[in-house]
Amino acid sequence: MPKIVNHEERREQIAEAMWRVILEKGMEGATVRNIAGEAGLSTGALRHYFKDQDELLVYAMRLVNERVEKRALKILQEGLPPKEKVIRVLLEIVPVDEERRAEMDVWFTFQAHIRHRKDLEGAPGHALRGAVSKLLGFLTYEEVLREDLDIGLEAERLYSIIDGLALHAFLEPERLEAGKVEMLIRDSVGRICR
Template identity: 45%
Template sequence: MPKIVDPEERRASVAAAVWRVVRRSGLDGVSVRTVAAEAGLSPGSLRHYFATQAEVLAFAMQLVLDRVRARVEAVEPDPDTATAVRRVIEELLPLDAERRAEAEVWLAFTTRAQVDPALRALRDASYDALESVCGQLTDALLPDHPGREAEVERLYALIDGLVLHAVMRPDRATPALMRAVVDRHLTELTR
């Protein structure tokens, strides 16, 4: 009896294989052959789930977005606004191995987005979503703040910068340092 394979589960496992190849060899190391081998599939089997390499890359990039969005949406409310805001921000930062892998893959994809229109659309949508989250967090902390736009942009830059630093210099941008920077920022905002 043939084994029944859940197509969405298989697509997710292929995306995870893409992530591993990207982290090991960069996006230049991603090909149908390398991803298929990493996923334990034949290239022909991989094409059953993804018609093109571009489709594989877009799906793998979308998976990063979906995972981050799910974590942010799962943050439990807290009566202390600053605590709730801090928890959301922490879900956006690479504070553990899983989130570090996402950030490394994300950075590779955003670099490729400069020349790939499909990835560029995903990158732009994700940055718009991050800006929206920063707006919501700023509004929660500083309702009706006259400098709202600048504060949203400052929080956006803080998160984006910490992610970039953590990927580029993980020895310096440690989870403890990132948490301390976020705590200081939130303390200054709420004085």
């Protein structure tokens, strides 16, 4: 009996196939034919789930954001001190292992592509800035954040550090070790907390 896969599961599988194609061949190689092949589908069957490459592209980008968000929410529900929760959430974003590295690689490739695709509708923006602001709001609410800070400036700094680290892990995967990333994130969060 064939495995029953519902519509949404199949869409996720196709998006994941697109990620793999992008990781191996870049956006130039992310044709409907290649993605269908990677997903083990005919191009006709793929079109049953996504009407064109753009619809799939937007869906696959949203899926990256959703997965990161889901992991973050899970951490926030754990029984950890507020500062530790914030550090762990930030470590979810910076690619310190293979899965996160692949996500970031796909995400940067998408971003570079959509810069020149003003016609593309519904592409998700960069969710990290809002997330960092919320995390600082959470630290304020928990009375852990230092009171003498310019919060706007600190949010911008933390946002830059996280994305700078993510970019470096993307550009120099061999150089930037997970331990170094964690040390810098711990230190940077530590100095804005009491």
